[in-house]
Amino acid sequence: MSNDDLDPLRRLRPDPDPDEPAEPTVFAREKERLMTTIGARPSDPYAIMRMPDIFPRLAYADEAAALEYLVRVFQLVEIREARTDFGDHFLAWLRIGGDGVVMVGRANADVHRIHSPHDLGGTTIQLMVRVNNVDEHYAHARREGADITMELNDAFYGERRYEATDLEGHRWHFAEPLEDVRARGGIVPDTPRAGLP
Numbered sequence: 494m495s496n497d498d499l500d501p502l503r504r505l506r507p508d509p510d511p512d513e514p515a516e517p518t519v520f521a522r523e524k525e526r527l528m529t530t531i532g533a534r535p536s537d538p539y540a541i542m543r544m545p546d547i548f549p550r551l552a553y554a555d556e557a558a559a560l561e562y563l564v565r566v567f568q569l570v571e572i573r574e575a576r577t578d579f580g581d582h583f584l585a586w587l588r589i590g591g592d593g594v595v596m597v598g599r600a601n602a603d604v605h606r607i608h609s610p611h612d613l614g615g616t617t618i619q620l621m622v623r624v625n626n627v628d629e630h631y632a633h634a635r636r637e638g639a640d641i642t643m644e645l646n647d648a649f650y651g652e653r654r655y656e657a658t659d660l661e662g663h664r665w666h667f668a669e670p671l672e673d674v675r676a677r678g679g680i681v682p683d684t685p686r687a688g689l690p
Contacts, residue, residue, distance in 0.1 A: 634657055
């Protein structure tokens, strides 16, 4: 047995001694433990990553189509370890940026009294999302066929923004502070093009 810089690690997580003959049962047991750990999906999404103290749950009649759309068009990222399956439907958490999180699930009027905007004829909220490069985000969303409901513009209060509506009617407001636009070399006119929020 050798003494080197890895000895403290070997004491924390004992591995088979490389100087001893390989013991198949040890390897099989360790492989099983590793595979169980890899396959484990914690049921608590809060255990996966630090979640913000408040985030919206968006209701959709077809949460699978909504999830695909939000990832493809608006570039949200599913926190895969946090998905909760219920057979014919699921809840999924998506993130954008450092700590932006939304939960996507099936509309559920009976228990939660939440509806898809399509069921109500409109939405009652607007999701405000800060992105790193709103010009690129806008161009990507447009290429992917997003329903742009407010073209890209510079607001008087200091942000470049645009708005889009997702496939079931939730309204998304994507923005970047004008100071960040300047810092990345973007052109910011002296007089903002849009005067009202």
